[in-house]
Amino acid sequence: MPALSIRSLSKSFFGYPVLSDIDIDLEVGEVHGLVGENGAGKSTLMKILAGVYAPDSGSIHLGETDLRFTHPTQAHAAGISTVFQEFNLLPDRSVAQNIYLGREPRVRGFVSSALMNRNAQALFDSLGVTTISASARVGDLSVAQQQIVEIAKALSYDARVISMDEPTAALADHEVALLYGIIRTLTSRGVTILYVSHRLREIFDLCDRISVLKDGVLVTTRAAAELDEQELVRLMVGRPLSTFFATADADAVVGDVVLSLQSAGNAWVDDISLELRSGEIVGMAGLQGAGRTEVLEGIAGSAPFTRGTVEVAGKTVRIRSPRRAIQLGIAHITEDRKATGLALGQSVLDNALSVVRATTPRRVGAARRRALTMLQDLELSARGPDQEVRYLSGGNQQKVVLAKWLLTEPRVLLLDEPTRGIDVGAKQALYVLMRTLAAAGHAILMVSSELPELIGMADRILVLRDGRLVAELPAASDEETILAAASGIDTGVAA
């Protein structure tokens, strides 16, 4: 009798299936690994288990009971807890206050801190953790200790099943061992763990069985002992490379170096050396938190480099602000369109002109005329230049972001996850556009978590791990090689 069974579970967003027909059984007391590439549907599955999303169809059974969640609290009540990648802790409250937030133990109607602290301490004792005091302020704890508080919180709901999303993402190596210990304590008590991680080594260290998701479909569930890392990577990746991507013209000319970094670094990345030539598209791969976005932010001046040298078109420059970067012809298309790319309440035209207005107000008149033709060339679907961008679809919003940067006539385009959250048609249009821009002499540095996209578009691929460049791979590298370099695993393929 499995602890939790997921039966033909499906979920789609905007008509795009994210999960289709998933069947997974979690046995009592097992650690069940859930792996897949970014976008494979792992997070969505976890959120359905946590009651954040409702599935479109299918069912979840906990023992004999059929579960239907409409709210996260119901998942807790049923005995399913989730430890999300981002912590949901209040830094200024104590450990115990965080664990029992909103359901503080009461004595005669009044919250009893003493009882609360005792209960919390008992939880830590049962986990074999002696280093955390229930009355300590959460903000004073280390990241690893905060992670344990999250787990204790999950456990405090008398959870039978705990799902963990990348629980080691923020931990150092010696702290990971502590987490392993806690997970083993939990499983020995019959708690079932669903363990999501990109770090395959952990998956093999911890998990009894492994389920592989790919493009929203369950590829397989197998005992960990039957698999090795190489085989697992192949299961996660193994998709034929389509002809979806715009290929470079055979006679495309790669020109001079327009941007070069020598041992650039700051608090997030270190010793980054790279060269970017006009006319080429360079891809940047890495796991989440490897520092890909931070490299772009360093170049674009929003989180400036503090070490090393940066040269633009052969001249050494210090880029300390976005404004300086823009003046040097660097455009930074950020990862989060809505938070950092657009003013959602302003019109298409106002957004498109924002960078020109901010940096070269004298050129607004000319830019306005060009903006309208550019938006037409980008095949923007909008009611007109006066429409607020909030009402555009993701792909069209991205086109407005592109227009606003292209109007500055940049030499270097930094693209951070340029196709995130946009539909297939818009993606392809963007690929074609990137090729056109490269052919016109722009240098493009693209960060993407979608490996097929990197492989399809990039002329060469840089791989980051833990804030450092660890590999430079040629255009036709396969996903396994990239993933191996990014996660530091030797898959047996020559890297």
Next chain:
Amino acid sequence: MTTTTRFTTERRPLLARVGRGLRTPGGAIFVLLAILLVGLFLYNPSLGDPGQFMRFLGRTAPILIVALGQYFVIVSGEIDLSMAAIIAAQVVLAGNLIGQDASRILPVVLLMALLALVVGLLNGVLTTLFRVPSFIATLGTALVVSGITFYATGGAPSGNPVDSFREIGRGGIDKVPVFGFVPYSTIVLAVLVVLALVLMRRPFGRMLLAVGDNARMTALAGASVWWLRTRAFILSAFASTIAAIVLVGYAGVSPVVGQGYQFIAITAVILGGVVLGGGRGWVLSAIAAAFALEVLFSLLDFIGVQSTWRPAVQGVIILVALGVPLLRFTRRRSQTLRSNRPNK
């Protein structure tokens, strides 16, 4: 999801745009203003006379000018509570330093401009560079400024500027065709409104809206967020100063002149569809709303409602103007949150 209409550079016909505009809060205020004006003319037909009406408009000019200044600050995502204190300080300054010597008008006005610049700059720098919430920062400068004003005057009205200076608020041009009499204050107002309209179409104005909408994006676009917002505070301080110059004319010199103006201004700006928190709203709507409020208060006067009710009425207007769109907004947002989660 939006319908996939191809992007065109054509604008929709003027009538259609006006029709749509009237259904937004910023457009509806013009309808409300028209209704209130009709009411005012019914209760007091003498105001239907163009000359009388211009006098009425002239009396409301200081409030409208203050609302104009507040508009810049609110649209950039901040709020300015120091306006009344600046008005009082400037009135006292003008009253005591100009005195009966007309030759002092120019230097004193320059001094007043300097004071406005300093207070505006202080408000801006405190809010942006020192990250004090503007609510607190401007309250602080307001208390300091009015504290000094009260100390200097002992709390009692004092000083009286030369009549030629008071003419700005009091006088006007006589024998103008159609209107008969046009107060200088309405001319000042008209000039400021035109300037504001132009400013909001300039890169500065557009970026000010963008800052109010998404400051992070604006910073990444290479704009200097602190300087944009600080300039809004400086404009606001200048607006208070000009309002003070007009007020000296008919209200005289007292450290309590202009009291409560900023709250009427804030009420007006919000009523005009300018969203608290910034990024949205038209300057003309804010002005129209300020005028509508003044018309409403006069109307209440004529109906016989005691003027002591004024703050309560104002409070209800704030709550409704602020609460209703907010309710609609949160409802809409919770819907989009539910259907719009990223599919990662």
